Amino acid sequence: MVQVWNPNGKYRVVSTKPMPGTRWINLLIEQDCRVEICTRKKTILSVEDIIALIGDKCDGWLSCVYVSVFQLTEDWGETLFSALSRAGGKAFSNMAVGYNNVDVNAANKYGVAVGNTPGVLTETTAELAASLSLSAARRIVEADEFMRAGLYDGWLPNLFVGNLLKGQTVGVIGAGRIGSAYARMMVEGFKMNLIYYDLYQATRLEKFVTGMSVTYAEFLKANGEQPVTWKRAASMDEVLREADVISLHPILDKTTYHLVNKERLAIMKKEAILVNCSRGPVIDEVALVEHLKQNPMFRVGLDVFEDEPYMKPGLADLKNAVVVPHIASASKWTREGMATLAALNVLGKIKGYPVWSDPNRIEPFLNENVPPPAASPSIVNSKALGK
Numbered sequence: 080m081v082q083v084w085n086p087n088g089k090y091r092v093v094s095t096k097p098m099p100g101t102r103w104i105n106l107l108i109e110q111d112c113r114v115e116i117c118t119r120k121k122t123i124l125s126v127e128d129i130i131a132l133i134g135d136k137c138d139g140w141l142s143c144v145y146v147s148v149f150q151l152t153e154d155w156g157e158t159l160f161s162a163l164s165r166a167g168g169k170a171f172s173n174m175a176v177g178y179n180n181v182d183v184n185a186a187n188k189y190g191v192a193v194g195n196t197p198g199v200l201t202e203t204t205a206e207l208a209a210s211l212s213l214s215a216a217r218r219i220v221e222a223d224e225f226m227r228a229g230l231y232d233g234w235l236p237n238l239f240v241g242n243l244l245k246g247q248t249v250g251v252i253g254a255g256r257i258g259s260a261y262a263r264m265m266v267e268g269f270k271m272n273l274i275y276y277d278l279y280q281a282t283r284l285e286k287f288v289t290g291m292s293v294t295y296a297e298f299l300k301a302n303g304e305q306p307v308t309w310k311r312a313a314s315m316d317e318v319l320r321e322a323d324v325i326s327l328h329p330i331l332d333k334t335t336y337h338l339v340n341k342e343r344l345a346i347m348k349k350e351a352i353l354v355n356c357s358r359g360p361v362i363d364e365v366a367l368v369e370h371l372k373q374n375p376m377f378r379v380g381l382d383v384f385e386d387e388p389y390m391k392p393g394l395a396d397l398k399n400a401v402v403v404p405h406i407a408s409a410s411k412w413t414r415e416g417m418a419t420l421a422a423l424n425v426l427g428k429i430k431g432y433p434v435w436s437d438p439n440r441i442e443p444f445l446n447e448n449v450p451p452p453a454a455s456p457s458i459v460n461s462k463a464l465g466k
């Protein structure tokens with residue numbers, strides 16, 4: 080049930096799941112860590128399971144730290160942080176960028192550093208959002224099922240007619256790292272016009288699309304095509320009204336819970352495409368199921384669900400929904416990199432290293448040919464802990 084590496088290591092690091100690759104294990108072992116990996120088949124561990132893994136003491140280990148493989152139901156609150164702290168635990172890291180499953184105030188109370196893994200999953204997650212956009216627009220899953228069912232008996236003018244993306248408007252809600260990467264893909268790849276909404280100005284994205292639309296505009300015009308345009312919307316509703324494809328990329332917090340609800344679905348175009356690779360509760364999924372039933376030309380691509388791992392009743396039966404099991408960050412390079420960043424977050428705490436200055440630039444930690452910088456790549460509560 081628990082696989083142990085380097086049993087005589089001075090520092091104890093526990094992981095709730097086997098994580099991809101071996102670099103993360105080697106980096107910990109090189110720094111005198113004993114690595115314990117829970118290999119139980121159970122996908123979602125309960126609070127009791129995790130408390131049992133943490134144990135009640137560190138048995139002479141100098142530091143007892145914890146890497147949790149992100150699970151929506153692995154709720155890191157008062158109970159777990161106090162258990163970790165009682166066992167001498169000083170650091171915890173999600174193997175994820177999102178940390179809505181973590182009560183950071185509780186971690187602060189027990190002086191536990193909370194790590195996450197930004198940056199390494201930006202492009203991979205954006206690529207999945209782009210894949211879902213295309214799958215929904217071109218009805219790939221429905222068509223695939225049709226072929227496999229042996230129903231294809233010849234080309235027809237009306238067979239699986241979908242939406243053209245070129246020249247349409249892509250809307251991005253939450254233009255942070257992933258939202259901006261997705262926006263660029265859709266503008267560059269499909270010549271879509273962009274409208275975005277975020278609480279903050281996405282300066283880097285704006286510079287990119289401005290630069291692109293200036294030089295690219297000449298090129299497109301010379302080739303008899305329309306240049307791409309972009310704008311920052313004053314409200315989220317403006318994006319919902321204007322865009323043909325809308326992708327959600329905000330964090331989940333109380334400002335974004337049910338951001339897309341019945342009223343907002345009603346203002347979207349009848350043939351719009353909605354993609355969610357952020358967190359399930361950003362959409363009111365019951366309202367979405369109803370909307371999909373009433374509007375068969377409205378399509379969605381979902382990687383995340385309100386009650387993960389479950390879907391709301393009715394969703395699985397709808398042809399106008401493409402659903403995948405939270406795989407947006409699942410490329411080999413990204414998942415191995417996430418494991419490395421998570422391990423280095425806790426290792427940095429063990430070694431007393433500072434926190435890396437820019438969580439948007441984590442490349443130096445991912446170069447396998449050189450030792451990683453002496454820093455924790457990303458600790459979300461470093462300021463609160465006075466680091």
Ligand SMILES: NC(=O)C1=CN([C@@H]2O[C@H](COP(=O)(O)OP(=O)(O)OC[C@H]3O[C@@H](n4cnc5c(N)ncnc54)[C@H](O)[C@@H]3O)[C@@H](O)[C@H]2O)C=CC1
Pocket residue numbers: 176177178197198200204252253254255256257258276277278279328329330331334335356357358382383405406407408
């Ligand atoms: N499905 C999956 O496997 C994955 C999901 N994610 C989710 O994506 C989220 C975003 O990740 P990053 O882009 O790296 O984070 P980020 O912090 O770079 O971007 C989040 C953006 O959301 C914006 N935002 C916050 N509240 C908002 C509101 N009320 N309205 C509009 N915008 C708002 C922020 O200003 C920020 O620009 C993560 O927090 C995580 O929940 C991330 C990776 C993989």
Ligand SMILES: O=C(O)C(=O)CO
Pocket residue numbers: 149174175176177178200407408
């Ligand atoms: O990183 C995250 O936030 C995830 O959802 C898993 O990649």
